[in-house]
Amino acid sequence: MSLEIFSGHHQLDEQRIQKAATAAFCKYGYINSQVELIIVSQKKIKELNFKYRKIDKATDVLSFVIEKKPLIGQVIICYTTAVKQARLSGKETNEEILDLLIHGLVHLIGYDHKTLEEEKRMKAIENCIKQRSKMAKNFIFLGPPGSGKGTQIGKLTEYLEAKVISSGDIVRGLAERNLGIRETMKKGELVDDKVLFTEIESEIGRINIETSLVFDGFPRSISQAKELKKILERNGRKLDSVVYVYLDEDEVVKRLTTRKVCNKCGQPIFELEVCPKCGGEAMIRQDDNEKTIRTRMKVFLAQTKPLVSYYKKMDALIEIDGKQSIEEVATDIRGVLASA
Numbered sequence: 431m432s433l434e435i436f437s438g439h440h441q442l443d444e445q446r447i448q449k450a451a452t453a454a455f456c457k458y459g460y461i462n463s464q465v466e467l468i469i470v471s472q473k474k475i476k477e478l479n480f481k482y483r484k485i486d487k488a489t490d491v492l493s494f495v496i497e498k499k500p501l502i503g504q505v506i507i508c509y510t511t512a513v514k515q516a517r518l519s520g521k522e523t524n525e526e527i528l529d530l531l532i533h534g535l536v537h538l539i540g541y542d543h544k545t546l547e548e549e550k551r552m553k554a555i556e557n558c559i560k561q562r563s564k565m566a567k568n569f570i571f572l573g574p575p576g577s578g579k580g581t582q583i584g585k586l587t588e589y590l591e592a593k594v595i596s597s598g599d600i601v602r603g604l605a606e607r608n609l610g611i612r613e614t615m616k617k618g619e620l621v622d623d624k625v626l627f628t629e630i631e632s633e634i635g636r637i638n639i640e641t642s643l644v645f646d647g648f649p650r651s652i653s654q655a656k657e658l659k660k661i662l663e664r665n666g667r668k669l670d671s672v673v674y675v676y677l678d679e680d681e682v683v684k685r686l687t688t689r690k691v692c693n694k695c696g697q698p699i700f701e702l703e704v705c706p707k708c709g710g711e712a713m714i715r716q717d718d719n720e721k722t723i724r725t726r727m728k729v730f731l732a733q734t735k736p737l738v739s740y741y742k743k744m745d746a747l748i749e750i751d752g753k754q755s756i757e758e759v760a761t762d763i764r765g766v767l768a769s770a
């Protein structure tokens with residue numbers, strides 16, 4: 431595989447870059463890879479971007495690779511993009527920037543492969559993500575009900591040691607002893623913020639600071655997002671990325687009216703009567719009926735969807751197409767988080 435780096439940066443130290451890229455390739459299993467550095471003008475980069483698609487952000491580079499799946503391995507990296515992404519991750523040197531980018535790109539290039547070699551490489555990358563997670567990360571999963579957030583979080587935590595904080599589970603626990611909350615939930619509306627904030631903060635407080643966190647179903651409004659920022663700060667943490675799994679309303683209704691979940695751990699169960707994870711029973715959730723689903727979707731559009739542009743402005747948003755198969759969504763998420 432060869433990597434062509436197009437850069438408009440004049441002060442680029444060619445030798446260092448070439449050395450760093452070769453080292454990064456070896457690290458991820460491409461022992462005989464060629465690295466060719468092509469220095470071009472800013473104008474040329476603009477032309478290239480125009481020819482393929484406009485690339486201004488690091489996540490655009492990744493989605494370009496996902497879309498085109500360039501199996502021959504010709505990848506165009508705009509150096510300024512690399513710098514931006516590296517800054518976001520607190521990295522500076524050329525070596526680190528390339529390592530970061532190649533890590534994500536190599537993973538995505540291997541997207542469709544199922545050979546033993548590829549499996550090994552995927553494992554190596556997952557280990558790498560694990561290593562990175564030693565610095566605890568904090569992720570939010572955002573998406574309409576039924577977008578598959580829960581399933582994807584389950585898959586992610588199979589290789590990323592992280593604690594999941596699910597506001598839906600917290601609310602279901604509270605609803606057992608509170609009629610008001612039970613009624614709100616049954617209608618598909620949002621429960622009072624304050625109750626939830628206290629519960630969420632005390633749950634975070636019980637988790638070791640070195641453990642990563644994944645928020646499922648929280649925040650669901652701008653006010654909750656603002657409060658979460660404060661809660662994280664008070665607990666010595668900061669938000670890293672927001673994964674937004676998008677899906678249209680008809681697909682939401684279709685999925686939810688036919689889904690079953692575990693009565694013990696809440697994980698979705700497909701085509702089985704017993705939960706493969708904890709042995710609980712498969713059941714239909716009380717709020718998975720068409721009327722409540724439509725209300726939940728309305729609430730999502732009115733209160734939660736604004737979070738998409740809120741986090742986009744903060745450059746924290748990663749958008750994933752939830753209509754793909756479970757495995758495809760998981761691969762996309764793994765790819766973007768590898769370089770996040």
Ligand code: AMP
Nearest residue numbers: 597598601615618619620621647648650
């Ligand atoms: P979920 O399992 O995430 O679909 O949540 C089930 C129900 O719990 C929702 O329909 C709401 O009534 C309530 N709920 C969950 N998370 C929140 C939240 N962040 N804010 C307010 N209500 C919530």
